[in-house]
Amino acid sequence: MTAPGVAAPTGLERQPPRLMLARPILTMRGVARRYGDVQALAGVDVTVYPGEVLGIVGESGSGKSTLLRMMNLEDTPDAGTYHLALAGREPAGPDGRNLFTLDRFQRRMLRAIHIGIVYQNPHLGLRMGHTSSGNVAERLLIAGNRNFAELRQRAREALEASEFPVARMDARPNTLSGGMQQRVQLAKAIALEPAVLLLDEPTTGLDVSVQALVLDTLKRLQRDRAITMVLVSHDLGVIRTMADRVMVMRCGEVVEEGLADQIFQDPQHEYTQQLVHAKL
């Protein structure tokens, strides 16, 4: 696949890495998860800083989606801690609450309000039989908004921000193209200004030109709203154009982590070297 990053300059090229003096917005420590014989995660540490894009790469089965599911509190690990800094508050320190210990209701609410996610498969993230605007409005409804006019307005704004053609806001996702479906997922994910936006292969399966457009939207959102993102992709081109920092995973472990430029120009770990060179 062509790396969208090599396209002509659009003003949306990856910005130089921001200074990471801020305190982390997301911290995970020692996260482990086993499914039967498979150690999907073997003690993973993750730190994400406000406003950055953390890219996660790795071969198929390396645990990327499992890690994102943990971040979205869809699954409970066998071990590990998870802290998220919510609504401008101090990130929960060592004395703060480990989110993995929240009960079902608290998890659901946290997930519904503070975490946005875009899945590769839009069927996982959208109700295909409902309108697109309804899919976005659902998040606002879960957060307690009960005003119809306001729901319409905020759904429209979120769809606009995702560069979705708002004239089609009441079309069902199953009548839309794959790229448009991803934009609806994105609008749903950002409707409540989440603390972190999780993207699991958001452009995989789209054709290259559509992929580039969706990535442009993500970059624009990132630039204009400084949304913190965790982006999983096995496409190094996507990671290279989007990520400030990169984490390389293999067999449930992080083998290398660093600034994007450093990872791509001077990979340290043998596995990363293979990945980068296979790509180039």
Added chain:
Amino acid sequence: MKLSELTRPWSAFSYGFLDESAKREIRRRILKAIAVPGYQVPYASREVPIARGWGTGGLQVTLTLLKPDAVVKVIDQGADDSVNASSIRKFVSRVGGTVETGDTTQATLIQSRHRIPEEKLREDQILVLQVPNPEPLRPVQPDMSVAREMHADADYGQLWLILYEQLVRSGRIMQGASYPSMVNGRHVMTPSPIPRWDVPKLNRADHLTILSAGREKRIYAVPPYTSVEPLVFDDVPYRVEDHQDKACWRSGVRGFFMNELPQEDGSSLYELSDSHFGIKHIRKAAGEAVSIGETWYRNGRMAR
């Protein structure tokens, strides 16, 4: 020891048909349902001599609440004289030795399918509603164990999503019967397939309402003076059916819930859905001394 010493002599039926343990089970479930308004209490639904789906849930509650001095009214979509209503009523009076009535004001126990009478119910009356589908979340969550978690979490956003979709697609709320309603500010229930017209009658009512689904084995209740609020958006008010201006072609009465009778020329006639209420009006107009009770609606508007 002989088997006959361990058994009791044969007798035809227990009072009220159901055996004592069945009634005890249902009474305990009713008490729990009253204690947690709107919460669906599972119960051991028994066989009764009518088919599932024809009011077995309501009938079991009626039989359990039966006393020899009970006065029983049974209605089916407002009518006392449908086959189903009259056979349930006959059965109840036969196994309970009770008095049958069509008059809402006279009844102590009213079993109903799909309507609440137009005359206001009192503290000394119990309304039993037959319920086909007790789960308001079923349209949004087919997995019932997840639906129960959602009730536990009061996670009802998706019910508003259905209303949102109706407003977007049709410009108005299409939900007619079974309008989901919040009971006591905590549990959303389906008020059984009563029309929207009837839902406000449950709000802070003087009487006790027990809702029972025989096939689904769930009992829930709205105790007296308990709030029942139809789910609405702040800016889209709840609307009942547009029947306030319709006149009943038999009795001439206006301002109550009507059945629409389509005519061959494409027009419609209307008649009171609450049939005995209409009969009383006709008798009164004919000069009989009939007392008509206070009604929930006055001049076509909810009077509270």
